[in-house]
Amino acid sequence: MNTTTSYEIDLVKANTSKINSVDFENLTFGRVFTDHMFVCDFKDGRWQKPQIMPYQAMTFEPSARVFHYGQAVFEGMKAYKDDNGKVFLFRPEQNFERINKSAARMAIPEFPKEYFFKGLETLLNLDTEWIKPGLDNSLYLRPFVIATEPAISASPAEEYRFMIICSPAKAYYNEPVRVLFAEKFSRSADGGVGFAKAAGNYGAQFYPTSLAQKKGFQQIIWTDASTHDYLEEAGTMNIFFRIGDTLITAPNNDRILDGVTRKSVIQLAKDLNIDCEVRRVSVKEIKDAAMDGSLKEIFGAGTAAVISPVSAFEHAGDVFEIPVTNDSYATLFKSTLLNIQHNLADDKHGWRYEVK
Numbered sequence: 001m002n003t004t005t006s007y008e009i010d011l012v013k014a015n016t017s018k019i020n021s022v023d024f025e026n027l028t029f030g031r032v033f034t035d036h037m038f039v040c041d042f043k044d045g046r047w048q049k050p051q052i053m054p055y056q057a058m059t060f061e062p063s064a065r066v067f068h069y070g071q072a073v074f075e076g077m078k079a080y081k082d083d084n085g086k087v088f089l090f091r092p093e094q095n096f097e098r099i100n101k102s103a104a105r106m107a108i109p110e111f112p113k114e115y116f117f118k119g120l121e122t123l124l125n126l127d128t129e130w131i132k133p134g135l136d137n138s139l140y141l142r143p144f145v146i147a148t149e150p151a152i153s154a155s156p157a158e159e160y161r162f163m164i165i166c167s168p169a170k171a172y173y174n175e176p177v178r179v180l181f182a183e184k185f186s187r188s189a190d191g192g193v194g195f196a197k198a199a200g201n202y203g204a205q206f207y208p209t210s211l212a213q214k215k216g217f218q219q220i221i222w223t224d225a226s227t228h229d230y231l232e233e234a235g236t237m238n239i240f241f242r243i244g245d246t247l248i249t250a251p252n253n254d255r256i257l258d259g260v261t262r263k264s265v266i267q268l269a270k271d272l273n274i275d276c277e278v279r280r281v282s283v284k285e286i287k288d289a290a291m292d293g294s295l296k297e298i299f300g301a302g303t304a305a306v307i308s309p310v311s312a313f314e315h316a317g318d319v320f321e322i323p324v325t326n327d328s329y330a331t332l333f334k335s336t337l338l339n340i341q342h343n344l345a346d347d348k349h350g351w352r353y354e355v356k
C-alpha cells in the first residue's frame with residue numbers, strides 16, 4: 001500500500017523558547033518538554049504530510065478510539081550530545097522496527113521509515129539546545145501513535161496520529177530499586193501483547209505496582225502468567241541476574257519486551273568475556289542463590305532506566321537484601337553503554353547514529 005505522499009515536513013517554529021525557565025539540574029523524568037513536536041496524521045488510507053510545530057495541547061473528540069480501546073503504541077529513545085556538540089541516537093533503527101511491530105500487533109498502520117528518521121533529525125536540530133552534554137544528561141524521545149478516529153465501535157480505527165515529543169532527562173531511578181516478584185498479578189500472557197510497546201501493557205501495571213509501593217517496593221518483577229515460577233521482566237526495564245560471575249536473563253518471547261538496552265548488554269557481555277545465559281530463570285533459583293550467597297546482583301536494563309541496580313527483592317513474604325559488590329557488572333555495563341552513547345568510546349558495533 002502506498003501510505004505516503006511526499007517526505008517533506010511542514011515546519012512552524014515556536015516564537016519563543018521555554019528553555020530558560022528549565023532547571024536542567026533538577027529534572028523529574030518526563031515532566032518538561034522541548035519547544036517543538038512532530039505530528040503526522042493517517043487518514044484516507046495514507047500517512048499525510050508531517051508537520052513540526054510548537055509543543056502544544058491538542059484536541060480530540062471524546063469518541064476518539066484511543067480513549068475507549070487503548071489502541072496506542074509508543075517507543076522510548078534518547079539523544080546524546082558529546083563535548084563537541086555532536087548529537088547521537090543509539091540504535092534508532094531498532095526503535096523504528098519495534099514501533100512498527102507493536103503497531104502491527106495493535107492493528108495500527110505501519111509508519112514510513114523516511115518520516116521517522118527525518119522527523120527525528122529535524123526535531124533534534126531545532127531543539128538541539130535542549131540536549132545537554134555530560135554522561136548523566138540525555139534528551140528522552142517519545143514517538144507514539146494513537147487512534148484518533150471519532151467512532152466507538154470496537155474495531156480498528158481508520159485515522160491515527162503519529163507524534164514525537166522530547167523531554168530532557170537525568171536518571172529515571174535515583175536510587176537502587178527494591179522489587180517484588182509477582183505472585184498473583186500478571187503483565188502479559190502467551191499470544192498477548194507483552195512483547196509490544198502497547199500503552200495498555202504499562203497502564204495495567206500501575207495498580208499492582210502501587211500495591212507494591214505501599215509495601216516499600218518500587219517495581220514488580222513480572223513472572224510467567226501460568227505458573228508465576230519464572231522471572232520475566234520489570235515492566236519499565238528488562239532484568240538481569242548475576243549468580244557467581246554468570247549473567248542470566250530471560251529469553252525473548254511474546255510476553256517480554258525485546259529491549260534495545262537488553263540486547264546491547266548481552267552483546268557487551270560477549271565483548272567483555274562475561275558469561276551470559278539467555279534462558280528461563282526461576283524464582284526458586286534466585287531465592288536459593290540469595291540464600292547461599294551466590295546471588296551477586298540483579299539489575300534492570302532499559303532506555304529510560306539505562307542500567308538500574310536492584311538492592312532487594314521480596315517473594316512470598318521473604319525479603320532478601322542484595323549486598324553491594326565492588327566488581328559490579330551493573331556499574332561496568334552502565335559506564336560502557338554511556339561512553340558509547342556519548343561518543344567517548346569505540347563503537348565497534350556501529351550503534352551510534354550521528355544526527356546531522
Ligand code: COI
Pocket residue numbers: 075076077202235236237302303304305
Ligand atoms: C523506556 O525505557 O523508554 C520505556 O519506555 C520505559 C518507560 C515506561 C519509562
